[in-house]
Amino acid sequence: MSIHCKDKVVLITGAAKGIGAAACHALAAAGAKLAVSDIDQDAGRELCEALRAEGADAEFFPLDVCDEQQWQHCMETVVASFGQLDGVVNNAGIAVICGPEDESLEGWRRTQTINSDAVFLGSRAAIQTMKARGGSIVNVSSIEGIVGDPMLPAYNASKGAVRALTKSLALYCADRDYGIRVNSLHPGYVETPLVSGALAKLSEDDANAFATRVVASIPMGRMARAEEIAQGIVFLLSDAASYMTGSELVMDGGYTAR
Amino acid sequence: MKENNPFSLQGKVAVVTGAAAGIGKACAQRMAYSGASVLLSDIDVAACQRLAAELNEQGFDARAIQQDVVLEEDWQALVAELKQWHNRWDILVNNAGIYIGGRLEDNSVEQLTRIHEVNVQSVFLGLRYAAETMQPSGCFGRGGSVINLSSIAGLIGVPGHSIYGATKGSVRSISKHSAVEFARFGYGIRVNSLHPGLIDTAMAEQVYDDFVDVGLTQSREEASAVLEQQMIPMGRLGTAEDIANAALFLASDASAYISGAELTVDGGFTAA
Numbered sequence: 315m316s317i318h319c320k321d322k323v324v325l326i327t328g329a330a331k332g333i334g335a336a337a338c339h340a341l342a343a344a345g346a347k348l349a350v351s352d353i354d355q356d357a358g359r360e361l362c363e364a365l366r367a368e369g370a371d372a373e374f375f376p377l378d379v380c381d382e383q384q385w386q387h388c389m390e391t392v393v394a395s396f397g398q399l400d401g402v403v404n405n406a407g408i409a410v411i412c413g414p415e416d417e418s419l420e421g422w423r424r425t426q427t428i429n430s431d432a433v434f435l436g437s438r439a440a441i442q443t444m445k446a447r448g449g450s451i452v453n454v455s456s457i458e459g460i461v462g463d464p465m466l467p468a469y470n471a472s473k474g475a476v477r478a479l480t481k482s483l484a485l486y487c488a489d490r491d492y493g494i495r496v497n498s499l500h501p502g503y504v505e506t507p508l509v510s511g512a513l514a515k516l517s518e519d520d521a522n523a524f525a526t527r528v529v530a531s532i533p534m535g536r537m538a539r540a541e542e543i544a545q546g547i548v549f550l551l552s553d554a555a556s557y558m559t560g561s562e563l564v565m566d567g568g569y570t571a572r
Numbered sequence: 573m574k575e576n577n578p579f580s581l582q583g584k585v586a587v588v589t590g591a592a593a594g595i596g597k598a599c600a601q602r603m604a605y606s607g608a609s610v611l612l613s614d615i616d617v618a619a620c621q622r623l624a625a626e627l628n629e630q631g632f633d634a635r636a637i638q639q640d641v642v643l644e645e646d647w648q649a650l651v652a653e654l655k656q657w658h659n660r661w662d663i664l665v666n667n668a669g670i671y672i673g674g675r676l677e678d679n680s681v682e683q684l685t686r687i688h689e690v691n692v693q694s695v696f697l698g699l700r701y702a703a704e705t706m707q708p709s710g711c712f713g714r715g716g717s718v719i720n721l722s723s724i725a726g727l728i729g730v731p732g733h734s735i736y737g738a739t740k741g742s743v744r745s746i747s748k749h750s751a752v753e754f755a756r757f758g759y760g761i762r763v764n765s766l767h768p769g770l771i772d773t774a775m776a777e778q779v780y781d782d783f784v785d786v787g788l789t790q791s792r793e794e795a796s797a798v799l800e801q802q803m804i805p806m807g808r809l810g811t812a813e814d815i816a817n818a819a820l821f822l823a824s825d826a827s828a829y830i831s832g833a834e835l836t837v838d839g840g841f842t843a844a
Contacts, residue, residue, distance in 0.1 A: 316606060317579040317821065340578075481843040488805035488840050502829070533755035538829040545578050545826035554817035557769075557810040560843025564833040568755045571748040571832025 317554040320345035323396040324551060325388075327379050327436060328406025330357035332506035333454065336540035337403060337547045342370035344548045349392045349399075351377035352406075379406045379432035385439040393443065400447075401551040402440035404433045405454045407472075409512045411524065414467045422468045429472035430479070437483050441494060448493025452550045453480045455498040457566045465524070477562065484560030495559040497550050502566025503528050504538040533568030578826035582607035585660045586823065587650065589641050589698065590668030592619035594773035595721065598812035599665050599819045604632040606820055609658055613639040613650060614668070641668045641694035647701045654705075654712070661705060661712040663823045666698040667721045669739075671775050673782030676734040684735050691739035692746070695720050699750050699763070707759040715760025719822045720747045721815075722765040724838050732779075732786040744834060751832030762831040764822050769838025770799055772809040805840030 324341055328334045330352035338348050342365050350365070350372055352358035358374045365372035373395055377388045393399055407429045410421060433453050440451050458466055459473030480498040487494040503509060513521040529537065546565050549555055564570060586603045590596035591612035604610045604627045612620040612634060620636035627634040637653050639646045654661045669691045672683050699718060706716040725733045726740030744765045751763035770776055783795035800807055818837045821827055836842055 316577055317817065317826070343577075484840050484843050485805050488807070491807070533752045534829070534831065535755070535758075542829040546830075549579075549821045549826065554821065555837075557806065557814035557839050558818070558837050559806060560840040561836045561838070563835065565827070565830050566833070567829050568752050568832040572752045 317549060317552050318344045319401070319548060319552050321347065322400040322551060323347045323349065323392070323398050324401040324403065325349040325351060325375070325392055325399060325440075326403040326405055327351050327377060327432070330354045330361055332508055333501065333504060333540045333543050334403075334405045335361055336544035337405065338365055338372070339368070340541065340544035340548050341551070342368055342372065344552070346401075346551070347396055348372040349375055349396065351375045351388060353378045379404075379436060380427050382435055385435050389439050389443045398447070399440075399443050399449065401450045401452070402436060402444075403452045403454065403547055403551070404436040406432060407454065407508065409466070409469050409508050411465045411512045411516060412468070413465050417468055425468035425472050426475070429469070430475040433476050434479060437479070437496070441483070441487060441492065444494055445487075445490070445492040449495075450551045450555070451483065451494060451496040452547055453496065453498045455480070455500050455562075457500050457502045457564065457570050459498070460500060460562070460564070461570055481560045488559060495555065497555070497558055497561045497563060499543070499546050499550065500562055500564040500566065500570075501543045502532065502538060502569040504540055504543055506540050509537070531569065531572070532566070533572055536567065538565065538567060579820065579824045580607050581663070581820070581824060584662040584823075585609045585611070585654065585658050586663035586665065587611045587613060587654070587661065588665040588667055589613045589639065589694065591623065592616040594775065595768065595771060595812045595815045596665070596667040597623060598816035599667060600634065601627070602813070602816035602820050603663070603823060604634050606824070608663065608823075609633040610635075611650070611654065611657065612636045613641070615640055641697065642689050644697060647697045651701055651705055651711075659712075660714065661702070662714060662716045664698055664702045664716070664718045665721070665819055665823070666695045666718065666743075668694055669721060671736050671778050673732040673736065673778065673785065675732065675786050679735050684738075687735050687739050688742070691736075692742045695743050695746060699746065703750070703754060703759060703761060706761050707754075707757075716762070717823050717827070718750075718761060718763045719819050720763065720765045722747070722767050722834070724767050724769050724836065724842050726765070727767055727834070727836070728842055731788055732782045748832045755831055762827070764827075764830060764833050764835060766815065766818055766822065767834055767836040767838065767842075768810060768815045769804060769836075769841040770809050771815060772811055776809060803841060804838075805844055808839065810837060810839055
């Protein structure tokens with residue numbers, strides 16, 4: 315009777331760590347079968363072993379989300395392995411803290427390629443693969459796709475693109491009766507390698523100032539745990555969300571409410 | 573695999589207002605099925621008693637209370653009932669509400685006052701009693717989750733919906749303010765607004781009638797066709813269960829980091 319993803323086959327990108335890894339564990343607990351993908355093959359295979367040790371049905375599929383050919387191959391091998399595909403979580407992403415005056419065009423493009431272009435590639439492949447029997451696509455945007463941060467111009471733009479793209483895809487799939495729902499997830503600041511990695515590239519003083527500013531601005535007074543964000547992914551993939559499409563699920567401890 | 577289910581409401585006590593029918597009834601059932609003890613509030617206490625008896629027969633914990641959500645004394649009585657029942661309160665679904673349509677120039681101040689009383693004053697009172705009793709120093713003291721039923725009419729404009737939409741915009745706003753306030757003051761109470769699109773309940777029938785009354789369509793059938801085929805991308809109305817599932821998510825620990833958020837469940841209505 316509860317909210318679950320029993321026997322759904324779900325592909326997750328950037329699954330090896332952070333929100334992706336937490337989503338894998340949560341989806342496994344909710345009964346899903348997992349197509350675990352990441353560019354980091356060692357970490358991805360290690361996660362798969364851990365999931366199988368928990369009793370989950372999980373397989374690793376190497377994937378560079380920016381590579382168009384790899385997407386097609388990945389979808390074919392996932393369907394060949396599991397016989398079906400019910401959900402895709404476009405989760406892979408990067409964050410670089412860099413103000414607009416210091417940002418290079420190359421750096422800007424790298425963020426757009428990984429965070430935005432790859433979500434288009436993943437969504438396109440997901441629609442082509444799932445349109446016959448329906449499914450659910452979860453695009454991991456961010457609160458930074460809704461509000462701005464002075465030190466995240468490239469990240470803001472890339473996540474805003476994911477938010478708007480998601481609505482377009484939701485309407486396209488609904489218009490064609492594909493039975494595919496598409497929603498965006500907007501985590502606030504989460505204790506993950508993405509956040510700590512971005513901070514590690516700053517000087518200690520700058521990193522502390524950034525972290526202090528961020529935590530002070532969260533009404534709940536703390537960052538999220540990746541496990542908390544993972545439950546939003548479970549909900550959006552489950553049939554409990556069957557009337558949700560083109561929606562934004564904000565999980566931010568009140569950050570954008572203030 | 574882990575056994576503890578984050579979507580379970582086992583051991584929690586929930587209050588659902590307007591539980592006699594429609595979305596409220598579905599929320600009450602869904603929460604009871606998920607393990608909560610549910611106090612069913614409505615003006616129509618007979619319908620709540622029937623629903624409570626039905627749930628009890630199925631082995632779930634539920635009880636009915638007569639409540640006019642507009643009245644402060646009825647909220648006090650509800651808190652007293654909760655103390656006496658399980659001496660616990662974790663979840664409030666502020667669902668009770670009414671719809672009054674019409675072209676704006678035909679709406680009266682009396683209608684405006686009445687719809688705000690039922691749709692906004694009730695939410696304010698529910699929030700106030702939840703805040704007072706759920707915060708750490710309150711009589712229940714465990715924190716909790718409040719789910720306020722707004723509507724997509726609190727987000728966008730629809731002909732014939734001006735005064736209804738004004739109340740739902742209020743609900744959206746008070747949810748955000750109280751969410752931020754309760755978080756800042758360490759109450760441990762999350763507050764979120766839920767925004768259903770057009771749902772297959774008695775209120776949808778009222779909306780069809782209203783489309784005809786304000787002159788948008790010639791017939792109820794045409795109103796239904798226009799809404800489903802032109803305004804709802806998914807091409808169908810939502811069900812009360814669709815909304816109840818979202819309310820369950822917001823009530824459960826699976827949404828522990830969600831507060832001050834708007835959850836829209838509308839078949840794509842507001843994405844277009």
